[in-house]
Amino acid sequence: MIELKNVSVTFEKEDRMVRAVSDVNLQIQAGEIFGIVGYSGAGKSTLVRTINLLQRPSVGEVIINGIDLTQLSAPDLRKARKKIGMIFQHFNLMNSRTVAENVAFPLKGTKLSSADKETKVYELLDKVGIKDKAQVYPDQLSGGQKQRVAIARALATDPTILLCDEATSALDPKTTQSILNLLRQLNEELQLTIIMITHDMNVVKNLCHRVAVMAQGQVIEENSILKIFTQPQKTLTQEFINMATHFDWDYELVLKKMQEANALKDYKIARFSFVGQEVTEPFIAQLAKDYQVHCNILYGNIEALRGSFVGNLLVTIQAEEANWTRALSFLEKHEVNVEILTAGEDAKWMD
Template sequence: MIQLQNITKQFQTKSGIVRAVDDINLHVEKGEIHGVIGYSGAGKSTLIRCVNLLERPTSGNVQIDGVDLTKLSESELRKTRQKIGMIFQGFNLLKTATVYENVAIPLRLLGYSKKEVATRVDKYLTIVGLTDRQQSYPSQLSGGQKQRVAIARALSQEPEILLSDEATSALDPETTDSILDLLLKINAELGITILLITHEMNVIQKICDQVTVLENGKVVEQGSAINLFTKPAHKTTQKFLNTISQRTLAPSLIEHLNLSGAVTRLTFVGESTGNPLITEAALQFNVKPNILTANIIELKNGVVGNIVTHINGEQADVQKALQFFQASGVITEVLGGTSV
């Protein structure tokens, strides 16, 4: 569906050339929700604007359904862009136009008939839940409602792809959840492929199938959401995960508590999440697990449980318990004390 091949984007500044996006490859399957996450300055916004050529890459190819956008004429590119909707952090609504007009005006500019404009505006304002606010102005709307108008406007051209540029970062947590629920609904019911950028790990957690992690314009990690939440390889991914889940204890705390035996992070995924494995280990191997911190993360396509536990006992028994966890499908990482 979306194929970015060796995308690089450079900017000339007073201090020299800045490479905002550096040789990025990214593939998004049809019907997928793909999240790109990174800290400020990672190159996220530049990358997503390269997808519809609002920023033309310095080098590389942007393919949509096998068509390289970088090789299209201006008229061909305008036509192709109608397949790509986009929503922004700042909503980009016309302040002097009603909700109805904000959705209708782009359709009129594209030459749709009055009847078709009315049909589409009604349809997509219904989908986003704003049929009763058609004659309201942006100043009369909450932030979440403004974003819903922006989503309806993007959907009104009936795109195959929806790009989301930090669409929830200006919203409070409750409103963010409602917008994410709406994006899930759009993806499921309309089959629209969604590529979003964010610096919020809870966005990735709730709606994404696949994830790309950026740092300094480069891809540092890619994979399914469930793999990144269970086995984050890069330190940047690990930092993001720590914002929503206490996956570890500081070495100074382990030392302060004077914990002997194994301080271990156990990551449960799939069938292992529903089994009483810690209780079984205590009974079978004469160890005394003490849970120090624990949480469950619900992803779009699965559940991940993290437990940091202090396993006390004879070294041989502790090792047997750790081997038992591993054999049961639990991802095991010793943070201090005895190792396997």
């Protein structure tokens, strides 16, 4: 388990202090894939670099499996760091060395014989799917292949934790997907704990079990993927989710169409979001039948989130106030989240 306790990092920048990380407390379980999202400058890289003490916290503790890394002697810290691999956006490979030499690099100074090192390097390259590139130089590889080499290199010391700083940000969507598949496979096969910094909620959605949202050095929200996507607490979190689901964009478009048709004033417009089995339950039909609440679906999408489904519906609502109130508690009971988006100025609730 990784525990960050009251971690702050302060930098001195032209006679002023920049608080890059501000009093962060996080617990990340062994075997978990944990996402960190936030805008540029939020402190994501700085925070993640404290986990292997590439960045020493100004204040706080970094406890890995019960040991506070900040208290270790230099040799013990070197040993502890071998259990934490890291990959980056721009791969950071050594261009004057072959793929095999890049992957072998962290094995320098270990007790392994040259033959064992070579076996290990080929096993690692096989695992990440580029054994045939062993003798090639990095500049002959695509971005996705380079990241595979970087992953193999990061795994050379048999780490239990892999830190990924924007590891897919320089890749196209298809290559991103293949790297995410590889990371998921490594997580499952090796029980590797993965910490994934990204701007992209799609990456989080496809890969992570839990996610923390950072702003101005702080973790402002943290939850399971399902909870974050269905019950975001902070506006910033909602912004990130909307980017991934295109909900904002679609919503604007639908709204514009309704405005043009002068239909906006007649309805309340709401967003229903729901999870899992609710997707298959015909609750819209039930609203009409049992509660006389008439919903018209304007737009809908269903997202797959690590085995669960999350639905978003944009609906118009017509109902008598009392029926709507009863319907709301029905929806709440079925864990359908309701957000009223426009009240419809002259929304006569039902004629």
